[in-house]
Amino acid sequence: MEGAAPKPATLRSAFAIAWPASLAAIVTPLLGLIDIAVLARGAETYALAGASLAGAVISVLYWTFGFLRMSLSGLAAQAIGANDEPRLRAHLVQGAGLGFAIGLILLLLSPLVIAGAHWLLVESSEASARAGEAMRTYLGIRLLAAPLALTTTAMLGWFTGQGRTGLLMLVTISTAAINAVLSIIFVLGLDQGIAGLAAATALSELSGFLIACASASFVLTKRGGLKTGWSLSKVREGASAVISLNLDIFIRTAILTLVIASFTRLGAGFGDLTVAANHVLLNIVLTATLLLDGAAIAAETLVGQALGAGKSKRELFRAAWQKTAELTAMLTLALLLVLSLFGDQILGIAIGKGEGNAALAEEAMHYYPWVIASPLAVAIAFHLDGVYIGATRGAALRNTMAASGAVYVTAAFVLIPVFANHGLWAAFLLFMIARGVGLVLLWPGFTSLTATPQHA
Numbered sequence: 001m002e003g004a005a006p007k008p009a010t011l012r013s014a015f016a017i018a019w020p021a022s023l024a025a026i027v028t029p030l031l032g033l034i035d036i037a038v039l040a041r042g043a044e045t046y047a048l049a050g051a052s053l054a055g056a057v058i059s060v061l062y063w064t065f066g067f068l069r070m071s072l073s074g075l076a077a078q079a080i081g082a083n084d085e086p087r088l089r090a091h092l093v094q095g096a097g098l099g100f101a102i103g104l105i106l107l108l109l110s111p112l113v114i115a116g117a118h119w120l121l122v123e124s125s126e127a128s129a130r131a132g133e134a135m136r137t138y139l140g141i142r143l144l145a146a147p148l149a150l151t152t153t154a155m156l157g158w159f160t161g162q163g164r165t166g167l168l169m170l171v172t173i174s175t176a177a178i179n180a181v182l183s184i185i186f187v188l189g190l191d192q193g194i195a196g197l198a199a200a201t202a203l204s205e206l207s208g209f210l211i212a213c214a215s216a217s218f219v220l221t222k223r224g225g226l227k228t229g230w231s232l233s234k235v236r237e238g239a240s241a242v243i244s245l246n247l248d249i250f251i252r253t254a255i256l257t258l259v260i261a262s263f264t265r266l267g268a269g270f271g272d273l274t275v276a277a278n279h280v281l282l283n284i285v286l287t288a289t290l291l292l293d294g295a296a297i298a299a300e301t302l303v304g305q306a307l308g309a310g311k312s313k314r315e316l317f318r319a320a321w322q323k324t325a326e327l328t329a330m331l332t333l334a335l336l337l338v339l340s341l342f343g344d345q346i347l348g349i350a351i352g353k354g355e356g357n358a359a360l361a362e363e364a365m366h367y368y369p370w371v372i373a374s375p376l377a378v379a380i381a382f383h384l385d386g387v388y389i390g391a392t393r394g395a396a397l398r399n400t401m402a403a404s405g406a407v408y409v410t411a412a413f414v415l416i417p418v419f420a421n422h423g424l425w426a427a428f429l430l431f432m433i434a435r436g437v438g439l440v441l442l443w444p445g446f447t448s449l450t451a452t453p454q455h456a
Contacts, residue, residue: 006080006081006302006305006306006308006309006316008315008316008319008320009302009306009316009319009320009322009323009324010319010323011323011326011327013302013323014295014298014299014302014323014324014326014327015298015327016163017163017165017294017297017298017301017302018165018294018295018297018298018324018327019165019294020165020166020168020169020294021160021165021168021169021293021294021297021298022290022291022293022294022295023169023173023294024165024168024169024172024173025172025290025293025294026287026290026291027173027176034179034180034183034184038183038184038187038188038197046128046130046131046134047131047134047193047194049128049131049134050130050131050132050133050134050135050136050137050138050194051134051135051138051194051197053117053121053122053131053132053135054117054134054135054138054139054142054198056121057113057117057121057135057139058139058142060257060261061106061113062149062150062153063253063257064250064253064254064257065099065102065150065153065250066153066253067246067249067250067252067253068095068098068099068102068150068153068154068157068246069153069154069156069157069160070157070249070300070389071095071157071242071245071246071249071389071392071394072091072092072095072154072155072156072157072158072160072161073157073158073160073161073297073300073301073304073389073390074161074245074300074304074389074390074391074392075091075095075161075238075242075245075304075392076088076091076092076157076158076160076161076162076304077160077161077162077163077300077301077302077303077304077305077308077390078161078304078305078307078308078390078392079091079161079308080161080162080163080304080305080308081304081305081306081307081308081309081313081316082308082309082310084308085223085224085229086229086230086231086234087231087234087238088162088223089220089229089230089231089234090230090231090234090235090237090238091158091161091238091242092155092158092216093235094235094238094239094242095154095155095157095158095242096151096154096155096158098154098242098243098246099147099150099151099152099153099154099155100147100148100150100151102150103146103147103148103149103150103151104146104147106143106146106147106150107143107144107146107147110139110140110143110146113139113143114135114136114139114140114143117135117139118132118135118136121135122135134194137194137195137198138194138195138197138198139198140198141195141198141199141202142198142201142202144202145201145202145203145205145206148205148206148208148209149205149208149209151209151212152171152175152205152208152209152212155171155212155213155215155216156168156171156172156212158216159171159215159216159219160297160300160301161300161301161304161305162219162301163301163302163305164219165294165297165301167215167218167219170211170215171208171211171212171215172208174207174208174211175204175205175207175208175211176204178203178204178207178208179200179201179204182199182200182201182203182204183196183197183200183201185200186199186200187200244394245392245394246394247394248394248395248397248398249389249394249397249398251398251401251402252394252397252398252400252401255401255402255404255405256401258405259405259408259428259431260282262412263278263282263424263428264278264279264282266412266416266424267421267424270420270421270424273359273360273363274363274421276360276363277360277363277364277366277367278367278421278424280347280350280351280360280364281364281367281368281370281371283350284339284346284350284371285371285374288335288338288339288371288374288375289335289374289375289378289382291331291334291335292328292331292332292335292375292378292379292382292383293382294331295324295327295328295331295382295383295386296324296328296382296383296385296386296389297386298324298327298386299320299321299324299328299383299386299387299389299390300386300387300389300390301390302319302320302323302324302390303317303320303321303324303386303387303390303391304389304390304391304392305320305390306319306320306390307390307391307449307450313450314450314451317446317449317450320387320390321387324383324386324387325383328379328382328383329379332375332376332379335375336372336375336376339371339372339374339375340372343365343368343371343372344365347361347364347365347368348361350364351364367421367422367425370422370425370426370428370429373429374429374432377429377432377433378432378436379436380433380435380436380437380439380440381432381433381435381436381439384436384439384440385397385435385439387439388439391446391449393442393445393449396439396442396445397439399438399442400435400438400439400442401435403434403438404431404432404434404435404438405431407430407431407434408427408428408430408431408434411423411426411427411430411431412424412427415427
């Protein structure tokens with residue numbers, strides 16, 4: 001049976017946790033591009049448009065419910081630090097149960113979700129009726145797997161909290177790869193169009209759930225067996241705290257989602273060319289910062305395990321946040337250099353080299369300096385997000401995000417009329433900087449968390 005006191009973090013141990021998470025985060029969307037390529041070759045244009053609309057809906061829903069992974073990561077890490085096997089297993093039950101329940105509610109409400117998406121994205125836009133019907137078809141099939149997809153999300157957090165990001169990588173990349181293969185079979189081989197694409201994705205989410213269950217069984221077997229170490233009282237005791245933490249992180253994530261959505265909406269006022277350039281540049285920013293997400297996940301794991309320990313928690317905590325901060329700084333510098341030196345090549349890959357894309361490339365390059373600055377703006381927020389998640393300080397994350405959202409709204413209101421799209425980008429980066437500053441200001445809250453227990 002596994003179970004030992006956590007050791008002080010090192011740069012090497014932080015990197016060992018971070019790289020599988022970063023690789024999974026980068027490879028998954030790249031494999032997801034196969035869906036677009038397959039549908040573009042095996043279906044009409046309206047089906048591709050419908051899939052894009054449906055993908056936006058799914059992204060908002062599933063990204064918002066990503067709090068399940070984050071909350072379980074911190075809770076599981078603290079249980080590992082305390083070597084509390086019953087509590088670790090209780091968190092698996094709590095997280096998986098909550099994920100399944102939310103997914104089931106989403107499935108039951110899917111007619112309302114689809115109707116709302118149709119009104120917002122089709123009836124209130126220039127999208128065609130056929131694209132709207134394709135979107136409805138995709139969502140109707142894809143949401144059948146919502147309970148399993150969100151259960152898997154919670155289980156990924158449980159793996160992360162134990163430092164088992166290799167299992168996170170296994171589940172996420174396997175799911176994406178299965179999705180790619182099934183999409184080729186259903187769309188190109190069986191000519192099932194948008195319905196085939198949705199079925200392929202839903203079946204891949206079923207596969208991901210089964211792989212996650214097998215991985216959890218492997219972990220439990222290593223930690224004493226499948227039948228021992230369970231405590232119903234532990235499940236009941238911590239249920240309210242788990243729900244409260246998830247609610248805080250849900251609010252935090254919802255505000256972040258609204259800010260990103262409003263960035264797109266506000267940019268629409270500058271014309272189609274600027275909207276398209278903003279879309280390209282924002283995706284570059286989000287993709288590049290996935291590297292920092294690996295360091296943040298390492299912080300979740302190492303900080304949580306440190307705070308779950310006994311009398312040595314202060315020293316363990318200091319080592320955890322310092323080493324993950326060093327890793328974040330190294331990755332930030334690497335991103336800064338790559339984005340600065342290879343801007344033309346990055347935009348060439350993102351936009352293409354065709355003559356018809358020349359105007360878009362020129363417009364994107366006009367605002368590209370904001371992309372170069374983005375790693376510096378987001379680094380502190382990303383790192384401290386991981387530290388606070390590991391400490392399960394959900395209220396601090398919620399309050400800081402709310403205050404940062406207010407900074408963004410104020411900055412947008414003041415800067416956009418004067419600087420147009422540059423003002424929008426400035427407001428967005430100020431939002432990210434405000435997140436980091438807010439979390440720094442709330443740092444004294446760790447004093448009580450790192451105090452040595454009196455009985456230790």
